[in-house]
Amino acid sequence: MAEIHFEGVSKVYGDGTRAVNDLDLAIGEGEFMVFVGPSGCGKTTALRMVAGLEEITDGTILIGDRVMNHVSPKDRDIAMVFQNYALYPHMTVEQNLAFGLKLHKISKPEIARRVHEAAAALNLDQHLQRKPKALSGGQRQRVALGRAIVREPAVFLMDEPLSNLDAALRVQTRGEILTLQKRLGTTTIYVTHDQVEAMTMGDRIAVMREGVLQQQGTPEELYTRPVNTFVATFIGSPAMNVVPAPVLKLGSDSSLVGFRPEHIRVGPALNGSVGFNAGVEVVEYLGDEQLAHLRLGELSLVAKLPVADHVEPGTAAAFAVSREALLFFAVDTGFLTDPPS
Amino acid sequence: MAEIHFEGVSKVYGDGTRAVNDLDLAIGEGEFMVFVGPSGCGKTTALRMVAGLEEITDGTILIGDRVMNHVSPKDRDIAMVFQNYALYPHMTVEQNLAFGLKLHKISKPEIARRVHEAAAALNLDQHLQRKPKALSGGQRQRVALGRAIVREPAVFLMDEPLSNLDAALRVQTRGEILTLQKRLGTTTIYVTHDQVEAMTMGDRIAVMREGVLQQQGTPEELYTRPVNTFVATFIGSPAMNVVPAPVLKLGSDSSLVGFRPEHIRVGPALNGSVGFNAGVEVVEYLGDEQLAHLRLGELSLVAKLPVADHVEPGTAAAFAVSREALLFFAVDTGFLTDPPS
Amino acid sequence: SASASSSVSISVASLVPGATAAATAQFNNQVKQFEKANPGINVKSVQYDWTAPTFAAELAAKTLPTVFTVPFTDGDSLGDAGQLANLTKYVKTYSWSKDFDKAAIAEGTDAKGQIVAIPEAAYAQGLEYNRNLFANAGLNPNDPPKTWAQVETDAKAIVLHDAQVAGFSVMGANDNTAGWILTTMADAFGGRMEKGIGAKAVATFDNPGAVAALTFDHNLRWNDNAMGTNFNLSWGTSNQAFAAGEIGMFISGSDVYTNMVQGFNIPAGIYGLAALPQQSSGSGASSPGELGGGTLAAVTPFASKAQIAAAVKWINFFYISPLVTKAGAIRNAKSLDDDNQPVGVPTFPIFSQKIYNQDLKWEEPYINVPETAFAPFNKSILKDNLVPEPEAATQAIYGDLDSVVEQVLTNQNANIPALLQAANSAGQASIAQASASS
Amino acid sequence: MSTAPQPAGAAPKRKRVRRTPATWVKRGGLSKFLFLLPLLLVFGLFSWYPIVRLVMMSLQFTNLVQPAKWIGLANFSEVIHDPLFLIAVKNTAEFAGLALVFGYPIPLIISVLISEVRKRRGLYSALAYLPVVIPPVVGVLLWKTFYGDSGGIGVFNTILGWVGIHPQEWIQSTSQAIPSLVLYSTWANAGSTVIIYLAALTGVNRELYEAASVDGAGLWKKLWHVTLPQLRTILLITMILQIIGTAQVFIEPWLFTQGGPANATLTVLLLIYDYAFGNSIGAAYGEAAALSLMLVAFLAVFSLIYLRATRAWSTS
Amino acid sequence: MTVLPFRRKQRAYEARQQGLVLDDDWHRPSVKWGLGTAHVLLLVLLVIVGLGPILWLFKSAITTTQDTIVSPMALFPHGIAWSNLTDAWNNLDVGLYLKNTVVVAIGSWISAIFIATTGAYALSVLQPRFGKVIMAALLTTLFVPAVVLLVPLYVEVVDPPFIHHSFAGNYFAIWLPESANAFNVVLMKRFFDNLPREIFEAARIDGCGPFRLFFNIVIPMSRPILGVVSIFAILASFKDYLWPLLVLGDTNANLQTVAVHLPQIEPFTPLGDFLAALALSALVPIVGFLIFQRGFLRGTGLSGALKG
Numbered sequence A, B: 001m002a003e004i005h006f007e008g009v010s011k012v013y014g015d016g017t018r019a020v021n022d023l024d025l026a027i028g029e030g031e032f033m034v035f036v037g038p039s040g041c042g043k044t045t046a047l048r049m050v051a052g053l054e055e056i057t058d059g060t061i062l063i064g065d066r067v068m069n070h071v072s073p074k075d076r077d078i079a080m081v082f083q084n085y086a087l088y089p090h091m092t093v094e095q096n097l098a099f100g101l102k103l104h105k106i107s108k109p110e111i112a113r114r115v116h117e118a119a120a121a122l123n124l125d126q127h128l129q130r131k132p133k134a135l136s137g138g139q140r141q142r143v144a145l146g147r148a149i150v151r152e153p154a155v156f157l158m159d160e161p162l163s164n165l166d167a168a169l170r171v172q173t174r175g176e177i178l179t180l181q182k183r184l185g186t187t188t189i190y191v192t193h194d195q196v197e198a199m200t201m202g203d204r205i206a207v208m209r210e211g212v213l214q215q216q217g218t219p220e221e222l223y224t225r226p227v228n229t230f231v232a233t234f235i236g237s238p239a240m241n242v243v244p245a246p247v248l249k250l251g252s253d254s255s256l257v258g259f260r261p262e263h264i265r266v267g268p269a270l271n272g273s274v275g276f277n278a279g280v281e282v283v284e285y286l287g288d289e290q291l292a293h294l295r296l297g298e299l300s301l302v303a304k305l306p307v308a309d310h311v312e313p314g315t316a317a318a319f320a321v322s323r324e325a326l327l328f329f330a331v332d333t334g335f336l337t338d339p340p341s
Numbered sequence C: 001s002a003s004a005s006s007s008v009s010i011s012v013a014s015l016v017p018g019a020t021a022a023a024t025a026q027f028n029n030q031v032k033q034f035e036k037a038n039p040g041i042n043v044k045s046v047q048y049d050w051t052a053p054t055f056a057a058e059l060a061a062k063t064l065p066t067v068f069t070v071p072f073t074d075g076d077s078l079g080d081a082g083q084l085a086n087l088t089k090y091v092k093t094y095s096w097s098k099d100f101d102k103a104a105i106a107e108g109t110d111a112k113g114q115i116v117a118i119p120e121a122a123y124a125q126g127l128e129y130n131r132n133l134f135a136n137a138g139l140n141p142n143d144p145p146k147t148w149a150q151v152e153t154d155a156k157a158i159v160l161h162d163a164q165v166a167g168f169s170v171m172g173a174n175d176n177t178a179g180w181i182l183t184t185m186a187d188a189f190g191g192r193m194e195k196g197i198g199a200k201a202v203a204t205f206d207n208p209g210a211v212a213a214l215t216f217d218h219n220l221r222w223n224d225n226a227m228g229t230n231f232n233l234s235w236g237t238s239n240q241a242f243a244a245g246e247i248g249m250f251i252s253g254s255d256v257y258t259n260m261v262q263g264f265n266i267p268a269g270i271y272g273l274a275a276l277p278q279q280s281s282g283s284g285a286s287s288p289g290e291l292g293g294g295t296l297a298a299v300t301p302f303a304s305k306a307q308i309a310a311a312v313k314w315i316n317f318f319y320i321s322p323l324v325t326k327a328g329a330i331r332n333a334k335s336l337d338d339d340n341q342p343v344g345v346p347t348f349p350i351f352s353q354k355i356y357n358q359d360l361k362w363e364e365p366y367i368n369v370p371e372t373a374f375a376p377f378n379k380s381i382l383k384d385n386l387v388p389e390p391e392a393a394t395q396a397i398y399g400d401l402d403s404v405v406e407q408v409l410t411n412q413n414a415n416i417p418a419l420l421q422a423a424n425s426a427g428q429a430s431i432a433q434a435s436a437s438s
Numbered sequence D: 001m002s003t004a005p006q007p008a009g010a011a012p013k014r015k016r017v018r019r020t021p022a023t024w025v026k027r028g029g030l031s032k033f034l035f036l037l038p039l040l041l042v043f044g045l046f047s048w049y050p051i052v053r054l055v056m057m058s059l060q061f062t063n064l065v066q067p068a069k070w071i072g073l074a075n076f077s078e079v080i081h082d083p084l085f086l087i088a089v090k091n092t093a094e095f096a097g098l099a100l101v102f103g104y105p106i107p108l109i110i111s112v113l114i115s116e117v118r119k120r121r122g123l124y125s126a127l128a129y130l131p132v133v134i135p136p137v138v139g140v141l142l143w144k145t146f147y148g149d150s151g152g153i154g155v156f157n158t159i160l161g162w163v164g165i166h167p168q169e170w171i172q173s174t175s176q177a178i179p180s181l182v183l184y185s186t187w188a189n190a191g192s193t194v195i196i197y198l199a200a201l202t203g204v205n206r207e208l209y210e211a212a213s214v215d216g217a218g219l220w221k222k223l224w225h226v227t228l229p230q231l232r233t234i235l236l237i238t239m240i241l242q243i244i245g246t247a248q249v250f251i252e253p254w255l256f257t258q259g260g261p262a263n264a265t266l267t268v269l270l271l272i273y274d275y276a277f278g279n280s281i282g283a284a285y286g287e288a289a290a291l292s293l294m295l296v297a298f299l300a301v302f303s304l305i306y307l308r309a310t311r312a313w314s315t316s
Numbered sequence E: 001m002t003v004l005p006f007r008r009k010q011r012a013y014e015a016r017q018q019g020l021v022l023d024d025d026w027h028r029p030s031v032k033w034g035l036g037t038a039h040v041l042l043l044v045l046l047v048i049v050g051l052g053p054i055l056w057l058f059k060s061a062i063t064t065t066q067d068t069i070v071s072p073m074a075l076f077p078h079g080i081a082w083s084n085l086t087d088a089w090n091n092l093d094v095g096l097y098l099k100n101t102v103v104v105a106i107g108s109w110i111s112a113i114f115i116a117t118t119g120a121y122a123l124s125v126l127q128p129r130f131g132k133v134i135m136a137a138l139l140t141t142l143f144v145p146a147v148v149l150l151v152p153l154y155v156e157v158v159d160p161p162f163i164h165h166s167f168a169g170n171y172f173a174i175w176l177p178e179s180a181n182a183f184n185v186v187l188m189k190r191f192f193d194n195l196p197r198e199i200f201e202a203a204r205i206d207g208c209g210p211f212r213l214f215f216n217i218v219i220p221m222s223r224p225i226l227g228v229v230s231i232f233a234i235l236a237s238f239k240d241y242l243w244p245l246l247v248l249g250d251t252n253a254n255l256q257t258v259a260v261h262l263p264q265i266e267p268f269t270p271l272g273d274f275l276a277a278l279a280l281s282a283l284v285p286i287v288g289f290l291i292f293q294r295g296f297l298r299g300t301g302l303s304g305a306l307k308g
């Protein structure tokens, strides 16, 4: 068990791409840290540097209190779940699970014990003798997870481990991973670009953008107090509506105002609210809720409304947002500012 | 523009797999029909039969009033968007878009017009001279869409066209497809296994299971009046809770009762409600809402609660569901039944 | 007098590929003369070179010309197998048909006594020696060895003077040449590789002559170290090595001089030719003899009667008349001389000795080869006993013998009698196979 | 609006649309045929039909000029009783065996090393492939001079001389001839195997190596547990291809030694050639055909057994 | 100007794509030195073995016969003999035979590509009813060595069924049988098998019939494997010996190829001239290979046919 420290870590690829830029981050022992960010923001690169699969251009990575910069992956006591599983196609499930243990010279009975325990936990008992080719996507995913688990390493690294699963399996496996990580108490870095995954799973979330760490904190912190418009719009689905403040007759030209779709109500503005009239363009029915796509001049807004509210596409209506729900950002930097008095 | 009729259509593959079984379905002109169902239920097969890529074992498919069984794909006036894009790797984006038009002997200026229109609509203007290899996933997806659009065919066929996109891009493209389809008024069959996509996009939805059509109707019909437990649990996320009726002290052993997570409230049962006590296992924070995983004896339930409700994992609490929200199903057949009097 | 209305076309083997333009023109001229003399016959000339690997296939594929040549060794076997046209009736109309040397015409006669091929050239095996190397080693170039013992001493003398060359060399290639030269030497030692003809032929490899010949080779190779370093020579590479001055003595046909001139620009004056030493190897041996060979002109079995008739006319005109008529002899010799090709290289009579001598006289004005080079051969050859090649399965038998020679040249401990015995059973099988084919 | 699932067959069935020549053409039957036609013609004429002829000839006596006689299995028994038959089989087996010992591991080692080269990998593989580009006729004739078969003691003996080793006889010695041919053959053919292995190595998923590193594998362990198993199928295929290829060895013994010295390099194919073309009277086409069929049958049966035996092992 | 950096980047990326030695491993001294040494040794070995014989051949092609025989490893002790080359070109007719060989190679190449592409396309993409049977029949021919078929094939070529006009002495007698090469067809088919089916389907929906599909989609996507089969086909026609000997006739200087010519002149030719002839004959395929090697050696074509 170990903390992980990034200290001023940068990665520049051979072709000059600066994939990670001066990253400072500490991950506590047993913590579940999620890296999110749009495609190409450097999540995988950061993870691979921890694994030792990528050279560190600048800065230091520590696991526990050991500098890892030039330690070979096999000596780092980590386990990694690859996005594409990376199962050994020529080995059975059992051999896949046992391989890492064998290399670490664990005794035979101990290997058998751990493998069967993991297989039982992941519902893989019946498939132990199959090769990966004969498994479904979900089963492969679980083998990849199992391979990491049996190792009982100091650190788990997971690179979008659920991206290839369909929605149902995804939700289920999400739960399994969480339960397991809590039980083992293993420090974990989990990469995803799916913000729902990030929100539901992370003890803390680190949001990256073009190699630069934007914000890190608990899901609630990120949802309620995003440091800038990037984080504000990236976290939450549908995304936060961000509009120039003057549109809502608030504050100055140099301010943006943001509010989440679920904070929009139908009806005129009451006390402590701001109101606006908007055209209803499309209404998406979600079963328990509906999404209304609104048009306000040039701007598009999304409102998440209860199904009971009747909004007709093609009509216009009055909407309101509570003032408490509003966040203000500077136009130039995008940073969160205090509300105008 | 044309309706599509499936009349007693079956498909049996060479190895005996009955992928589609006696499908009867009519799709109206300009309608957006979504096929959903779990993996392997025959969605793709049905679509490919419409495209003429798969021989029809039994029955008839009509487009307009023409029997299509032995018409070659190129003579069907359809366009298809493939799950994996299927762009021509040796052609530029422009050539990809123009290829089908050239084959249909459209005049040069007309081709140029349509291609540039589509490129503008899909934001592909700057990439017209690139080859697919140099495009990001989202861009490729849009080229695949564009290739279908420029054809201005009678029918669009789309096979999980968004499955390879990340969440944000997915939501965005979903909107684009819808707008476009409405504007062109092209009859469309859209295959997905993502029920959110199905709900938000479809004029009507057809739910399939193991080759057999289970139910078809508007999203609302499917959400509120599923014909059987399969449809009930398949449509809606998180899935509907379905438990034996006696657990809630309702009706007989031969009944199942279903209710959606959002219909669970915290607190004791009021009039017109049924109540139960359950342990809270895990709470997932979604930003605007939270999912509580409940345990009721052997059974797991999910409740979707406002963030304001404070439920502590590890504790037990009282919950209630309005009687109006309850659906009853027969244990043996799984079919929807009338509520017990 | 063929009816003028029915004309017939034949194709005939012309010169080997790569012939000079002059030679080609000269050949075409002869064709014209022939056509003029024989109205109603159209002659098309086709380049042709007999090689073992492709001959049978080309014959079967009908890609050979109507008239072509085959070696002595193949004439009767091909005839027996029905692969040559029967020429008896047509040949008998010529007076020269009665004058053939018996051994020569036998090569073109099949088992039923039909003439299937007409001998047109013959040679005897001889001992080629390098006059320069002889002189350098202090030997008299005009007095080549007359006994096998002298061959050995001369070879040693040559090597002693120049270790880079082979004093005496035999062909050792696995392409039947090794067996051919072994048979030549065995005959000269008074052995015979085969007795009887056709299906009744018996392989007799294990004869005293063969043992003596191989012992001789073994001795020069391993005791005297006088055979150089290359034991894989074949007909062409031997000629090349000899022309390059790398060989003191070797055995080949009396007609190879032509090839050495045409192919390797052999320096003037180094070529010498002697008859092979004749030496009986004691009890049980036959009389020693000079192995001879030659070429037959034959006609494809697919030819029509009229074509056969025309073909024999062509054979008479082109191959035979230079040997038996003055006009033909002069025509031939002159054209060779004009083309700077050797005239006067010793051949062997196909017809009677008298006709041969007469022919030589007609040619005399055009002879251009150095007389001294051939004198030793010419002096003794006519006295020697000429032996034909083994009759049955000739090439196959040579092939069976190849490996014996190779063993002796490459394995110091080779057991000569045992090797011959083993080869003998293979040889007998080859004979059985060949006779089954007729 | 909702349709309850019906039991299969309840709905009225339309009649199935029949196949007719018109639907055959419409569904592309004609074009399938047109595209296949050149292949069928060429292979029919120049491969399959000659094979049938070969089978017929093996049961006949024929010199192709006179009408063929049917003689049953006589050709086969002739071949089996030919003393050269066993020699040829033994030589061929020796050649194939030696070629496998040299020719099999060397390309593998080379290609694994090349695949780790970071700079100028193209140079390495071009050098490795260069000998393959030399036409075999040129290669053999060139190596004849290396072996000292064209006068002088040859290149190899000269080099051996530098380190004080006696001149060897190479292809002129009964014992060294086959190894010499194998040496040439390995030189001439290893390059193509290297290219095949390199292509296969390109296909190995890099993530597997990374997974193995994280699992705790060092270089050798990765080579043994990832690289080799990933190449397993291709290794098995190249092995059988090489065995088939060397069992059909012809051009080397034929151009180097004509089967000599003393039949030391007489291979099965050379014997077939000798039967067919070695005698100018065309007497043994039947035997040639019979021996050919025996070789083909042996190779086919051998390959089947081999593929059967290794099937479980090769599926990855 | 822009080409060079682009190529360099390309190569670096390639190097990243494969290999069991990770970037980080390279920094450990044991790996760096061990593997580095191995690579240097390998390069030396490959130069000696792969390039050495060819360099020797070119050296000897301009060395006097005597020097080559007496001291084969020495550099021109008695000067350079350019005359070898002119002798070989003029007297041994190497130029003429090379020209013939090039004609043979081009024809064989065209017909091999034609048969392999159309056949593989039919078998892999159009999938006719008896495709499996045809495939099995193709694979069987791999067991039948060419030498074995010489006689029946020859008989057939000189008297083909239906046509009954001999092809002997005609280049078609080489071009056509040469294209009946199952290996090429199988390789091509495997490559086609690995092309994504959906692209073909997309094209059919876009309006492609089988011919358009072939010319507009399949062929342009198959460039790598076309390169591989081309190299194989061209090398094969430089290799072929017995068949041309038989069908073109061993006497026909106007048609015959170098491969047939060289062994025939070997016995009669001084070594220096002969080696010059060998060098000239080897030059054409070597230069051709060096020109076309890039795509071939990168292995995209072969690995496309090997995977799956």
Ligand SMILES: Nc1ncnc2c1ncn2[C@@H]1O[C@H](COP(=O)(O)OP(=O)(O)OP(=O)(O)O)[C@@H](O)[C@H]1O
Pocket (backbone or CB within 6 Å): A013, A014, A015, A017, A018, A019, A037, A038, A039, A040, A041, A042, A043, A044, A045, A046, A193, E016
């Ligand atoms: N080997 C490489 N050489 C050069 N640039 C690279 C290399 N690998 C990645 N990059 C670049 O580095 C940046 C970060 O890549 P990285 O793979 O870490 O992104 P990511 O956040 O994991 O994205 P995704 O969500 O798409 O997986 C990208 O711009 C990418 O193009």
Ligand SMILES: Nc1ncnc2c1ncn2[C@@H]1O[C@H](COP(=O)(O)OP(=O)(O)OP(=O)(O)O)[C@@H](O)[C@H]1O
Pocket (backbone or CB within 6 Å): B013, B014, B015, B017, B018, B019, B037, B038, B039, B040, B041, B042, B043, B044, B045, B046, B193
């Ligand atoms: N070519 C084929 N041969 C045999 N069986 C097939 C073939 N193609 C599909 N099947 C089978 O037919 C059934 C239906 O397949 P289909 O591809 O239509 O499913 P799907 O609903 O599209 O599933 P998914 O969501 O996974 O794409 C499956 O059981 C599948 O295994």
Ligand SMILES: [Mg+2]
Pocket (backbone or CB within 6 Å): A043, A044, A045
């Ligand atoms: Mg990534």
Ligand SMILES: [Mg+2]
Pocket (backbone or CB within 6 Å): B043, B044, B045
């Ligand atoms: Mg599908």
